[in-house]
Amino acid sequence: xxxxxxxxxxxxxxxxxxxxxxxxxxxxxxxxxxxxxxxxxxxxxxxxxxxxxxxxxxxxxxxxxxxxxxxxxxxxxxxxxxxxxxxxxxxxxxxxxxxxxxxxxxxxxxxxx
Amino acid sequence: xxxxxxxxxxxxxxxxxxxxxxxxxxxxxxxxxxxxxxxxxxxxxxxxxxxxxxxxxxxxxxxxxxxxxxxxxxxxxxxxxxxxxxxxxxxxxxxxxxxxxxxxxxxxxxxxxx
Numbered sequence: 001x002x003x004x005x006x007x008x009x010x011x012x013x014x015x016x017x018x019x020x021x022x023x024x025x026x027x028x029x030x031x032x033x034x035x036x037x038x039x040x041x042x043x044x045x046x047x048x049x050x051x052x053x054x055x056x057x058x059x060x061x062x063x064x065x066x067x068x069x070x071x072x073x074x075x076x077x078x079x080x081x082x083x084x085x086x087x088x089x090x091x092x093x094x095x096x097x098x099x100x101x102x103x104x105x106x107x108x109x110x111x112x113x
Numbered sequence: 114x115x116x117x118x119x120x121x122x123x124x125x126x127x128x129x130x131x132x133x134x135x136x137x138x139x140x141x142x143x144x145x146x147x148x149x150x151x152x153x154x155x156x157x158x159x160x161x162x163x164x165x166x167x168x169x170x171x172x173x174x175x176x177x178x179x180x181x182x183x184x185x186x187x188x189x190x191x192x193x194x195x196x197x198x199x200x201x202x203x204x205x206x207x208x209x210x211x212x213x214x215x216x217x218x219x220x221x222x223x224x225x226x227x
Contacts, residue, residue: 101158
């Protein structure tokens with residue numbers, strides 16, 4: 001399940017620091033957003049989702065923020081760990097489209113010790 | 114924890130040959146999807162499937178592609194006559210109710226067309 005790309009933006013953080021991964025979406029009609037994590041050799045793994053009637057949602061060590069005004073989504077990871085190293089994708093979906101997901105390009109998160 | 118499984122993990126085929134990629138969605142899920150990811154590119158939607166018929170398909174999903182749920186557990190993607198540009202990772206996903214709900218992805222099948 002490689003999402004390895006030669007031109008993926010990369011975020012390098014030290015273990016224990018907080019990470020913020022950003023995503024811009026284009027479809028103002030999108031009303032459901034998901035963050036996925038993809039490790040080498042695996043398929044996308046669900047992290048957290050948010051619906052358009054919310055602007056913040058928290059999970060375990062992760063927070064998603066949604067700014068519909070500027071069509072921006074972010075994923076915050078608290079106390080980043082080496083196991084968080086992966087490629088992170090945002091995806092969006094729109095009511096009435098059979099829930100097909102439109103994925104962003106992805107950001108590679110590298111956690112250094 | 115239930116998971117989506119896919120076979121084979123890797124498939125190498127000659128251009129023009131037919132391939133069938135197999136998926137076993139999570140057992141109580143009702144909506145099924147195929148996506149693909151060309152190396153270095155985004156994950157792209159191919160097709161969604163519900164109640165034994167295609168709900169939606171992308172422009173990528175042309176007449177060379179077909180999907181089928183041949184029994185109560187498998188969900189297959191067939192590429193009738195593969196082209197070089199079909200080389201990609203193919204992911205199956207499923208969801209319980211479809212609308213605005215988490216899609217769970219399988220590990221993917223890496224298809225290489227020579």
